[in-house]
Amino acid sequence: MTTARKRAKLSAVKSLALDPFHSHGPLNDGVPLYTALPVIPDPAELLNSIKQLLNTKIMTNRGPMVQRFELGIADYVGDRRLEAVTCANGTLALELVLRGFKLKGKVLVPPFTFVATVNAIVNVGLEPVFVDIDPETLCLSPKAVDEALTHEVCAVVPVHVYGNPCDIFYFESLRKKGVRVIYDSAHAFGVKWNGMRMGRWGDAEVFSFHATKILSACEGGAVVTANRELASAIKNLSNFGILNETEVDCVGTNAKLSEVHALFGLHSLAHLDEVIEHRVSLMNAYRELLADVKELRPLKVAPETELNGQYFPVMAHSLEFRDALYERLKAFQVISRRYFYPPLHKLKPFRDLPHGPLPVAEDVANRVLCLPLHGAMQIRHVEYVVDCIKKILGK
């Protein structure tokens, strides 16, 4: 190896070791406060389980860990009718639901969501139609959905944005009209609505277990449904469409979750209630401390909703103000995120899709800011962020 290459390799290793992305020490270490940080289960317990798993030599193909994780997910959601099927990630899980229903035509979807929601629709050959959101819930607006419904619409993909539930009553009524309702519940694992956990609504709900999600498998996702036929179709599609050694049922893909990811997920699930409790306490601290900061308005939460503390969004009064705050917070090592800006209909791959007026989604995307909220934070970190905001605002 040449000296220059050796030096380059060494500096790459050093920068990895110093990368604050991979550590979350106290603020006085100069480590930035990120909006999200993975929830890591107890490393000693996890490593011990991984050792045992390695001895079994069963690494994938719907092994015992995947099956235990699926039972654990369905059990946590808490409705005996439900089955959970895991996938390699939430995006693939959504794609497989759409494929499992053999849908054709248009799918109504909000433009105020993560790009994965609409990627999944396009990837399976369906036609997304952006529909505006409600200014209070930030989820799909029932009125706008009603206006966009035509005989070509085969499904709707409402997103529980930041874990805030969509108008469940409205979407349940839509199913009776023959429209498939598939919730993108990527942010909503563990959220309760009227005392019931998300996962039981619509034709299916799709969760993400990405590293930054409240329930993490590093990467992973799941479909939760009471429709056994759909569950079985998804298992088949995610395993190449294989029926048995000599028969293939359909053109499938490989969307299986590995045993190691499932094991990580099981360890995370065991501590989920504590994680939610802690994050909700941080969320409440933000609400209290920001009460006199009139320039930023936290999201309204309906009395029937118990959030999981996945994100803490605030609304500013203008794009200019939001962006200035976002930039200036960086100087204090506070890395907030503008989830979801720009709205999807402004992004290159989707710009030319036909859609009606989307004033609420545009306005919200222009003004929203997600403040740091993750399990490694303590109340003092919330106080720090709010102090920084007050300093910037000259309070």
Ligand code: T4K
């Ligand atoms: N539907 C919705 C509504 C979604 O929000 C998502 C995913 C999906 C569907 C699709 O689910 P998956 O296919 O992902 O299962 C992140 C996540 O990658 C993405 O999963 C998530 N939504 C989205 C809202 O956020 P980015 O591009 O913002 O991630 P990134 O890499 O900037 O990470 C955010 C912060 O997290 C960083 O500042 C530091 C921290 N981080 C991140 C990773 C990956 C860590 O500390 N360690 C890590 O390993 O998308």
